[in-house]
Amino acid sequence: MSDSNRIAATAALLGDPARANMLAALMDGSALTAKELAYAAHVTPQTASGHLGKLADGGLLAAEKQGRHRYYRLASPLVGQMLEGVMAVGGPEPTRAIAWRGGEALRTARTCYDHLAGRLGVALADALSERGHVALGTDGGEVTEQGQRFLDEFGAAPAPGRRVFCRPCLDWSERRPHLAGRVGAALACRCFELGWIARQRDTRAVKISQEGLEGFREKFGIAV
Amino acid sequence: MSDSNRIAATAALLGDPARANMLAALMDGSALTAKELAYAAHVTPQTASGHLGKLADGGLLAAEKQGRHRYYRLASPLVGQMLEGVMAVGGPEPTRAIAWRGGEALRTARTCYDHLAGRLGVALADALSERGHVALGTDGGEVTEQGQRFLDEFGAAPAPGRRVFCRPCLDWSERRPHLAGRVGAALACRCFELGWIARQRDTRAVKISQEGLEGFREKFGIAV
DNA sequence: CGTTCACTTCGGCGCCGGCCGAAGCATGAC
DNA sequence: GTCATGCTTCGGCCGGCGCCGAAGTGAACG
Numbered sequence: 431m432s433d434s435n436r437i438a439a440t441a442a443l444l445g446d447p448a449r450a451n452m453l454a455a456l457m458d459g460s461a462l463t464a465k466e467l468a469y470a471a472h473v474t475p476q477t478a479s480g481h482l483g484k485l486a487d488g489g490l491l492a493a494e495k496q497g498r499h500r501y502y503r504l505a506s507p508l509v510g511q512m513l514e515g516v517m518a519v520g521g522p523e524p525t526r527a528i529a530w531r532g533g534e535a536l537r538t539a540r541t542c543y544d545h546l547a548g549r550l551g552v553a554l555a556d557a558l559s560e561r562g563h564v565a566l567g568t569d570g571g572e573v574t575e576q577g578q579r580f581l582d583e584f585g586a587a588p589a590p591g592r593r594v595f596c597r598p599c600l601d602w603s604e605r606r607p608h609l610a611g612r613v614g615a616a617l618a619c620r621c622f623e624l625g626w627i628a629r630q631r632d633t634r635a636v637k638i639s640q641e642g643l644e645g646f647r648e649k650f651g652i653a654v
Numbered sequence: 655m656s657d658s659n660r661i662a663a664t665a666a667l668l669g670d671p672a673r674a675n676m677l678a679a680l681m682d683g684s685a686l687t688a689k690e691l692a693y694a695a696h697v698t699p700q701t702a703s704g705h706l707g708k709l710a711d712g713g714l715l716a717a718e719k720q721g722r723h724r725y726y727r728l729a730s731p732l733v734g735q736m737l738e739g740v741m742a743v744g745g746p747e748p749t750r751a752i753a754w755r756g757g758e759a760l761r762t763a764r765t766c767y768d769h770l771a772g773r774l775g776v777a778l779a780d781a782l783s784e785r786g787h788v789a790l791g792t793d794g795g796e797v798t799e800q801g802q803r804f805l806d807e808f809g810a811a812p813a814p815g816r817r818v819f820c821r822p823c824l825d826w827s828e829r830r831p832h833l834a835g836r837v838g839a840a841l842a843c844r845c846f847e848l849g850w851i852a853r854q855r856d857t858r859a860v861k862i863s864q865e866g867l868e869g870f871r872e873k874f875g876i877a878v
Numbered sequence: 879c880g881t882t883c884a885c886t887t888c889g890g891c892g893c894c895g896g897c898c899g900a901a902g903c904a905t906g907a908c
Numbered sequence: 909g910t911c912a913t914g915c916t917t918c919g920g921c922c923g924g925c926g927c928c929g930a931a932g933t934g935a936a937c938g
Contacts, residue, residue, distance in 0.1 A: 433741060434671065434678035440744035441668030446896075450662035464915060477897055479916050490743065498905040498914050508743050515739035517657060519714065519732050520664035670926075688885060701927055703886050722884050722935045880938095887932070894925085902917070908910085 443488045444516060448473050449481045452502075453490070457510055459547075461494065461503035535635035538654070539627065545614030546621070550638065550646070550654060554617065555608045557650040564613065573613060581613070584649065586620035588612035667712045668740060672697050673705045676726075677714070681734055683771075685718065685727035759859035762878070763851065769838030770845070774862065774870070774878060778841065779832045781874040788837065797837060805837070808873065810844035812836035 444450055448471040455462060455470040462470070468478030482502055485491040492505040504510055539550035546554060558564045563577030573581065573588075581587055609617060621627050626642030638646075638654055646652040668674055672695040679686060679694040686694070692702030706726055709715040716729040728734055763774035770778060782788045787801030797805065805811055833841060845851050850866030862870075862878055870876040 434674040436744035437678060437737060437740050438669055438671040438674035440740050441665045441674065442670075444665030445662055445669035446666075447659060447662040448896080450658040450665065454658035454661065473896090474898060475915065476899085476917080480896080483916085500915065506743075508739075512736075512739040512743045513661060515732075515736040516661050516664050519730075519736045520660035672926080697926090698928060699885065700887080700929085704926080707886085724885065882935100882937085884935085885933085888930085890929095891927085892925105893927100896923090897921085899920095900918085902915105904915080905913085907912075 440488060440490075440512075443485055443490060444513070446481070447471075448477065449485060452478070452481060452485070453504070453509075453513055456491070456502065456504050457513055459504065459510070461501040463499045463501060467502060535633070539636045539638055540634040541618065541629070541636060545608070545610050546618045546627075546636070547608050548635075550627075550636075550652070551608035551614075553646075553652045553654070554650060557652055558609065564609070581616070584617075584620060585623070586613075586616040588616040664712060664714075664736075667709055667714060668737070670705070671695075672701065673709060676702070676705060676709070677728070677733075677737055680715070680726065680728050681737055683728065683734070685725040687723045687725060691726060759857070763860045763862055764858040765842065765853070765860060769832070769834050770842045770851075770860070771832050772859075774851075774860075774876070775832035775838075777870075777876045777878070778874060781876055782833070788833070805840070808841075808844060809847070810837075810840040812840040 444453065451471040452467045455467060464478055464482055465475055467482065468475045471478055471481070473481070482491065482493070486493050486502070489505055490509050491502045494501045494503070537548055539546065539548045541547065545551070555564075558577065561577075561580075562574055563580050564573050578587075608614070618627075621642070622629070624641065624645065625639055626645045627636045627638050630637055643654055646654055668677065675695040676691045679691060688702055688706055689699055691706065692699045695702055695705070697705075706715065706717070710717050710726070713729055714733050715726045718725045718727070761772055763770065763772045765771065769775070779788075782801065785801075785804075786798055787804050788797050802811075832838070842851075845866070846853070848865065848869065849863055850869045851860045851862050854861055867878055870878055
């Protein structure tokens with residue numbers, strides 16, 4: 431009884447095409463503004479606002495205010511898994527088409543906007559986190575003093591600006607957070623500079639060079 | 655776009671309380687008649703019929719006609735997993751409360767109506783299937799000639815009657831079919847007779863005796 | 879063959895919920 | 909201050925869907 435009511439309540443949230451569009455747009459772990467989601471769902475902002483409110487109330491989305499924008503993202507990896515579960519049933523072409531799109535290279539290392547994602551991105555976040563260089567919460571993060579020194583020395587001191595300093599960004603292939611925000615961007619930028627990673631044509635996957643392999647191992651203790 | 659439409663279509667099916675009740679009632683893998691499901695959903699049979707039709711159209715349920723009854727069951731383990739995924743998000747108490755209710759003993763061996771389920775039930779079905787004693791399809795099964803001889807010798811010749819001879823029954827803990835129908839019932843009955851397994855008070859879990867351990871290994875090649 | 883029972887189909891009622899236009903708060907830019 | 913922008917709230921419209929009563933199939937039983 432109570433179980434099924436919870437199922438119905440949650441599923442009803444997914445059951446509307448507009449809301450499903452929004453969730454699908456967020457499945458890669460990114461955070462989008464209400465307006466962007468309205469566009470993705472093909473509805474007006476005021477309609478979208480109502481939907482987003484319901485999704486947030488239902489615990490499916492988490493909102494983060496930032497200036498006059500409001501960023502929405504999936505509240506937890508569980509939500510992503512649930513969506514994959516529903517897709518697996520709904521279509522003949524299950525999760526694979528989504529989760530593996532682009533293949534192994536994308537899962538290993540790729541860019542996510544201006545920062546790094548994939549196994550490499552997650553590993554970097556883990557390494558910095560374990561060493562106490564950054565402290566990541568569910569809805570924000572900060573760089574410790576020690577971390578600041580480390581980043582300075584590494585040559586990845588974040589550029590000044592109003593963008594969020596350091597924030598976790600849910601990784602769609604690993605379903606764990608990686609580093610975004612100014613810190614994530616600076617880190618990625620420096621890795622490109624050092625020649626540790628290189629962009630490739632027509633894909634967001636990045637190639638890790640021999641120097642990169644050594645560098646990541648030496649500086650971050652990561653075996654890619 | 656297409657992805658999210660599929661999500662919405664499938665989720666909309668779960669989004670109605672009556673349908674959610676029905677699915678929840680079927681989550682243990684059992685097959686129920688339309689009337690029983692109507693009762694479970696607290697609606698009249700004609701309303702239930704409509705819901706069941708939609709669920710079947712959506713590929714969530716499979717129907718099996720049998721005399722003037724019509725048995726509905728989850729179309730595939732994927733559906734059960736999806737439901738668990740939705741429950742995991744919907745409530746503070748996730749899958750555990752459902753899938754592990756009753757603990758380890760129930761997962762190992764239990765009765766399901768009049769036949770055996772749990773790891774033991776699944777293992778028995780596997781063993782008989784591998785040895786060519788029974789052939790299990792998705793919506794029915796049959797006993798081979800060789801299997802008939804084996805069952806006779808074992809003392810588990812199915813009682814005559816109109817009940818389905820041999821049918822797979824989805825196991826909620828293992829998410830794989832075990833043997834139900836007359837064959838499953840006869841098999842379970844004989845195991846009780848032999849003292850291989852024993853009922854326990856206040857639970858559907860059954861206890862496997864020392865003789866049972868040996869017997870299952872010897873006769874079926876099962877290491878419990 | 880008539881009765882009963884399980885289930886489905888049909889028809890109409892009523893409500894819930896999605897949708898948008900307009901107006902109301904905020905925040906940030908000038 | 910004024911203006912622009914992003915988002916939310918309010919109100920009313922309307923379509924869709926769940927609901928049940930009544931009538932229609934198909935199967936089992938005497």
